[in-house]
Amino acid sequence: MSPAVTEAVVLQALQKVRDPDLGRDIVSLGFVKDLQVRGANVAFTIELTTPACPVRDKMKEEARQQVATLPGVKQVEVTMTSQVRAMASQRLLPGVKNIVPVASGKGGVGKSTVSANLALALARTGAKVGLMDADVYGPSIPTIMGIREAPRQVGNKILPVEQYGVKVISMGFFIQEDQAVIWRGPMLAKMIEQFLGGVEWGDLDYLVVDLPPGTGDVQLSLCQQIPLTGAVVVSTPQDVAIKVAQKAIMMFQKLNCPVLGMIENMSYYVCPHCAQREEIFSSGGAQRAAERLKIPYLGAIPLATAMRSSSDNGRPIVLSEPDSPLAEAFMRVAENMAAQISIRNMQGQLIQDIQITF
C-alpha cells in the first residue's frame, strides 16, 4: 500500500529543482502552476520567464524525475510554458515587455546582421518579437530581412511590416535607396519618438533595436525617451574594436541602462575546404573585455560566407539554414540574452521602483 501523494509533498520535491540563472528553486520563483494530484498521477505546468530558456529541457526532466521518484507516484506529466516578464510598465509602449538595443562602438562589426538573427532566433522559440531599425544613416534591416513592401498607415499610426514572424520598422522604408539622411539631433530624436510611439507595435515580448554605431544622438534619444531593459553590445575581437565597444558600454552605464552582455561577432573563420580554424581578427577579445568590465559574455558568432550571403539575399541564416552551426550559435546567444533579461526583471532594480510624488 503506497502512501497518498499530496500537493505539499510534490511541491517539496520540486523545491529541489533550481533555475541556474535566477539562482532560486522553481517553487519559490512561482514557476509551478496548475498542480493536479489524482491518485498516483501528478500533472503540473512549469511557467518559465522566457520561451528561449537555455535549460528548458533539463529543467523539465529534473522536475519530472524529482516527482517520479516520490513514493506512490506512478505517472508524471510536465507541461512547459512561458510568460515573458515585463521590465516595467511604461506609458509610451504599454504592450512591449522588453526593449533591447543592440549597439556597437564602431561600424562594420555586423550589428544589423546580429540584430536580425537575434530577433529571428527569439521568434523561433515562440516569443513575440519586433525589430526596430534605428540606424538612420545606413538602414540595412530591410535588405537583410528581404522586405520590399512599405508599411501601411492606419489612422495616425504606422503598422510595422511583418516578415518571417517578426514585426519590422526601418528608416529604410521611408527613404529612397539613393537618398541620404542628413539630419541634426532634434530630427533624430523626433524619428525615435515616431518609431516608438507612432508605430502600432501591439504586444511584444522583445523589441530588438538596431542602433547606428557609436554614442550619439540616436542612442541618447532612445535612452531618454523610454526605459530600456538592457543593451547588448556587439564587437569584433580585435583590440581596436573592443576599445571602442567599451565606450558604448560606458555610455549605457552613464545613462543607467543595464548592459545585458557582449557578443563577439566574426570571432573566427572555419575554412570550408580544410576545416582549419583561422582567427582572422584574433579571438576571445570580447570575452576578456566582458570579464574585465564585469558584464555577461553572451557568446561568439563565427565569420562565414553563408552569413554574408544569407543577409544579402534577405533570408537571415537562422531562417535559411536553421540547423547550421551558425544558426546554432545565434540560438545560444539569444538564449543567453533572454536569460539575462529574465534575471534583470526578476531581480528588478527597475524604473518602476522610482516613485515621483511631486
Next chain:
Amino acid sequence: MPIPIPAEIGRANQHDVRIRWNDGHESVYLACDLRLACPCATCVEEMTGRKIVNPLSVPANVHPLGISLVGRYAIQIQWSDGHSTGIYTFENLRRLCPCPQCRPAGKAGS
C-alpha cells in the same frame, strides 16, 4: 560601480524636493538651489562648465510645478519660472546632495 538611484522623489515641504535613494540615503534640496544648479546649456557654458545663469533673474520663490523621469537615469523639472530644459542625472543629483554627511563643514554650498 552601480550608482545610487532614487526610490522616491517627492516634496520635503511646499516647495522643496526630497529624494529617498535606494541605498537608504535621503537628500533634501532647496527649490531655489536646485533651480540654480540647472545643468542645461543656457544655464551652464558648455565648453568651460562656467555657470552663466544670473541668480538675480530667478525668482526667490521658484519651485517645481512637475517632475518627470528621463529614461532611467535622470529627471526633468518644470520650474515655476518657465524653465524646463535641464536634465538632472541621478549621478549629478547625488553629487548635489547638501546634507552634512555629503558636504562636511567648510565645504558647504556648491
